[in-house]
Amino acid sequence: MQDQIQDRQTFIRQKAKQNQAAPQHTKILWSRHGIAELVNEGWDRSLVEEGLQHCKVIENYPALHRSLPDCLVMGWLATGEPFHAVVAIDEANDRLLIVTVYKPSPEEWEDDWQTRKR
Structure with missing residues (x-):
């Protein structure tokens, strides 16, 4: 499980770096919901995409009913x-x-922003 988390974290960081270097920014796609939340928070895509270059996977989700494996970073x-x-x-x-x-x-996360409150 730890290896899978590390592999996903490495993949995400690499794609984020490649996305900034690519003229078409084709390594990161955004869902409609993701864009709506981005606007709701008042953030720019490039800020988040830059932050993904050093992100940490904090939860790994099973691919039960999803077409792609995903995780929370x-x-x-x-x-x-x-x-x-x-x-x-x-x-x-x-x-x-x-x-x-x-x-x-x-209210939901500890001060490290990585641990859910129980």
């Missing part, structure tokens, strides 16, 4: 704000899909 925006994103891994097409993105709530 925690990262930091250049503004110093923490963010969470659900990221689907599309290895067949060598890219990521951002399912959603949001600012973690202190």
Whole structure:
């Protein structure tokens, strides 16, 4: 399980770096819901995509009813704000899909923003 988390984290970081270097930015796709949440938070895509370059996988989700494996990552925006994103891994097409993105709530998360409160 730890190896799978590490592999996903490495894949996400690599695609985020490649996306910034690619002129068409084709390594990261955004779901409609992800874009809506991005706008709701008042963030720019490039801020989140940059933060993904150093993100940490904090939860791994089973692929029971999903077409792609996904996970919850925690990262930091250049503004110093923490963010969470659900990221689907599309290895067949060598890219990521951002399912959603949001600012973690202190009511739900410990001060490290990586541990759910019980």
